[in-house]
Amino acid sequence: MQRAVERLAGHLKAPLLVRVVGNLGAGKTTLVAALLTYWQCPGANSPTFNLRNDYASAGGRVIHLDLYRLKSTDDALDMLPPDEDYSDAIVFVEWPDRAPAHLFAPFAKQAELRLEVGSDESRHVTWRLL
Numbered sequence: 001m002q003r004a005v006e007r008l009a010g011h012l013k014a015p016l017l018v019r020v021v022g023n024l025g026a027g028k029t030t031l032v033a034a035l036l037t038y039w040q041c042p043g044a045n046s047p048t049f050n051l052r053n054d055y056a057s058a059g060g061r062v063i064h065l066d067l068y069r070l071k072s073t074d075d076a077l078d079m080l081p082p083d084e085d086y087s088d089a090i091v092f093v094e095w096p097d098r099a100p101a102h103l104f105a106p107f108a109k110q111a112e113l114r115l116e117v118g119s120d121e122s123r124h125v126t127w128r129l130l
Contacts, residue, residue, distance in 0.1 A: 001027070001030065001031065001034050001123065002034070004031065004034075004123075004125045005031070005034045005035050005038050006038070008035065008113070008125075008127060009035060009038055009039070011111075011127065012035070012090050012111075013059075013090075014059070014060045014061070014086075014087065014088050014089050014090050015086050015087050015088070015089055015090075015107065015108075015109060016089075016090050016091070016107070016109050016110070016111060017086075017091045017093065017104055017107035017109070017110045017111070018090065018091065018092045018093065018110075018111050018112070018113050019093055019096040019110065019111070019112045019113070019130070020032060020092050020093060020094045020096070020113045020115070021096065021097075021112055021113065021114045021115070022114060022115035022116065022117075023116075023117065025117070026115040026116065026117050026123065027115050027117075027123050028094045028115055029046045029066065029094065031113070031115060031125065032044075032064055032092045032094070033045070033046075035062075035092075036055055036057075036062060036064070039057040039058065039059060039062065040057060040058065041055040041056070041057045041062060044064075046066060051065060051066060051067065051069065051070065051079060052064070052065050052079055060088035060089060060090065061088050061089040061090070062089065062090050062091075062092070063080075063086075063089055063090070063091040063092070064091075064092045064094075065079055065080070065091065065092065065093045065094065066094040066095065067079070067093060067094065067095040067096065067098040067099050068094065068095045068098065070095070070098045070099065072098075074100075075100055075102075076099055076100055076103050077103070079099075079103065080103055080104070080106065082102075082105065082106055084106075086106055086107065091107070092113075109129070110129070110130040111127065111128065111129050111130060112127070112128050112130055113125065113126075113127055114126045114127075
């Protein structure tokens with residue numbers, strides 16, 4: 001995981017929305033928490049219950065969303081308000097497929113971070129700009 005974090009960290013520059021994709025238990029939250037630790041953001045934890053956590057790092061803001069519990073009737077505008085300034089933010093979104101399409105509209109630069117579990121329980125990470 002540390003090797004993936006060190007490689008990824010150099011590619012993640014604000015403003016950026018990162019769609020974090022993978023099956024339940026693939027390590028999405030673990031990878032985001034490892035990146036936050038790398039950037040010296042104390043207290044990184046899962047936003048599963050409150051859906052959004054905000055952090056300050058030396059390089060700017062980091063927002064971590066976990067939309068697993070998002071209801072299909074929720075417009076989610078409180079997760080990423082369209083009038084908020086994201087110019088200094090890297091936004092990680094777990095379970096982005098559960099979000100309404102308009103939620104990511106403020107982000108011109110987006111990427112996908114995909115985690116897959118191998119048959120030997122190893123983790124494979126792929127990265128691409130969208």
